[in-house]
Amino acid sequence: MTANAVGLALLILGLALLIGKIIRVKVGIVQSLFLPSSIVAGALLLLLGPEVLGRFAGPWGENGLFTEPMVEVWSSLPGLLISVIFATMFLGHKLPTAKRAVKLVGPQLSLGVSLASGQYVVGLLLAALILVPTLAVAPMTGALIEIGFEGGHGTAAGMRPVFDELGFGEGADLAVGLATVGIVGGIIVGIGLINWAVRTGRTELVTGSAKMSIEEQKGLFREDEYYSAGKMTSRPSSVEPLSLHIAIVTVAILVGLVILEGLRWIEQATYASVMLDDNTPLEIFAYVPLFPIALLGGVIVQFVATKAGFAHVIDAQIMLRIQGWALDFLIVAAIATLSLQAIGENIGVFVILAVAGIVFNVAVFLWLAPRIIGRYWFERGIGDFGQSMGVTATGLILMRVVDPQAESPAFEAFGYKQLVFEPFFGGGLVTAMAVPIIFLTGVWPLFFVMLAVFLVAVLSGLFYFRPREMRDRAEWEKEKSEGREPARE
Template sequence: MTEWVMLTDFALAGVLLLAGKVLRVYCPPMQRIYMPAAVLAGIFGLALGPSGTDILPWSQGFASNAGMLTAALFAALGLATDIPSPKSIAQRAGSLWAFNQVATVSQWLFAAMLGLFLATFIWPGLNPGFGLVLSAGFMGGHGTSVVVGNIFGDLGWSDALTLGLTFATAGIFVSITVGMLILQLALKLGLIRNFTCFDKMDDYQRKGLIAPGKQQAVMKETLSALSVDSFAIHVALIAVVTAFAYHSANYLSSFSDQLQIPNFVTAFIGGMLVRSITRYTGGSRYLCDNVFNHAGATTTDFLIVFGISAIQITILANYLLPMLVLLVGGILFTLFLVLWVAPRMLGGDWFEKGIFSWGWLTGTVAMGIALLRIIDPKMNGTVLDDYAIAYVPGSITDVFIISLMPVAMVYGYYAEAVAVASVYLLVVLAVWRFLLCRSAGKLAVE
């Protein structure tokens, strides 16, 4: 792929993203369902791409751009991630960490076992790892779907990429539509007092815009332009870590044909390593985390456009019925996690954390934030801060699950996967019950 071919792909994605945002601004039905512009752009790309009318001049390998963007996304996340102390995790976000771990591992385990059941007793032609495309799309979103799809592709099942991207797209719709029903039910049951429905939003909020008087700067100037622009240094760090992720993952994977190291793993580790070096040397004083966060959000938007556009409709036709069964099962199980498990683990303010968790367990963190803003428009609560603290140790578990679970299912290590996941869940529950709950109680007394 030449540089101009890649530029054309990104330019087309940019045009679609602009078109999606314009439609989001001027189409009230899209506003009412809180449709992200990137999803609209991806749907345009799907309709006008190879699986549709084939009008857009995508390059032959345009779908591979999603893999590169995934590595860049995790590089940006690593560069913006501090490792919290065990004390802050235990006292501030211990219960949320425990719930996140239970929800994450159990959703992957449930999806794996449901998919294995379908592949064994109902549709024998299915890949034994079929269920994992649900959790990859639901909890992981388009980025994780690309990672898992590529892992399965290396293991001989190329259809997994399209299936995972489809579940990730469906998850965004499920996140908002079912999330709104949960909020309306909570209002009737008295679990929440305020509900910022669509009719009460101002025109800017409906259109997904920020009023001119409330707009804020994206970054702070940390370096003198006489030497180098601040933004250039931030982009350079992301580019270096992304390139490191690609080459190091390839090198580590060369030692074994059966175990392939995904580049998102080395990207996240590389990002945190660079961040630790900058903190040790004092260079972190001249970096702006907001830039890394926005870089991650930007790559996510483009990743969604490429991911949805790359879905192959002909493949979906072969999996339609088992996908519907898997989708319904995933929705019901996630509702169980949010409406039954969350109240018992998260304490008195469980609903705010629960509705946010519903968003990221079915769609993305952005969907969780969107639902949270409906009941907390000014974001006065501490849900996002607590989630940020709980995210880092939890992300380590995500790395192992995403990397190893597909391999375990393809090679037949079903019992081992269930045993390891079950033991881990029991350990997390024991830590939550006997350590974290007591730490929270002591903090409340103090």
């Protein structure tokens, strides 16, 4: 494969993303569903590629309108870009004060961990009792709900090398398909829940109707709006700020790579020589991908920068722009190379997992959130619901609808929770290690571990955080009933 072929493949991705944005601006149904332009672009390339157009006899050949090198580049791209996304997650962020972070993060973390660990409980139980014995699928299917829903397209596509190495290549296609269902379903179900909450008085900041402006539906800013994309932390005469931040991201990824290779070396030098019953070596880190360790690399780089006194050079907004670019291109490439044949051959498994995941997420949100979060339970909980259905951006969109001016602590609490949550679930260490653990030990060991985590998360919310949160809610409602303006904090 030549450098020109790689460059052309990237150019086509960029063109598709622009066309996807134009469709988002011009087509009403796409706006009402709040579909990201990257999903629209990926669907367009999927239709014009080997999985759809290429299956019809015609002058375009088996790869549709594209060449085989283009498709190969797109297939490899998600596994590379996912490390960029995770490496940037904590770069440029300041740690909150301990007192306020603990107050806000407790119930938020309880809800988030309940949703994430519960997706494993549901998926593994379905795999053990229904999918494996009746549909003869691999036990690793039990991890797909969390990978596709909580992890999203980035994690689903980033796990493809692991699935391929473990002989479950169709698992990556199912996970990417579930991620698409999760994002679309998260927006549709989330907006439906918001309108229900507004009508029944469960929201505190939005009354009447929950709607976004035309500009927001199109995903554009008005001419009179201003949004900072980042600050200049380096003089361009020395190095372009964007180049500097990309260089810092590469250092974080390299730190993660060194850590991962070190863990693999230790594994090979110690317990990897142990053979399981089927003569499979007892290896875990050999199957762990780079991206969750790249997140740890980002934390280390940020910590060193803070201690060394140059943390001000790392701007969180520029890191967010780099992360957003990587995620957009990743989603386009992942959907463009999605195997519809693999989903079609496993359509029963796909439908069961999708329905089970959606029902579980809605049930946990509606039952647990009002019981463990005091003030603004809906505004704060809907973000975790959105994240559990797709990606963090889905949760942020839903929070923006119910708290357009960021008057509640929803965004702050959600951010604090991410600092503890992201290293483990939704693409973190637990997500990365779940599939090889299932491959090595079967369904039940991980099921019981995740069941224990789920119960601890739920019970800690109900019996530890609930009393304090309910006192806050009662005091707040008393202030309102007495005609006083309650504090927003």
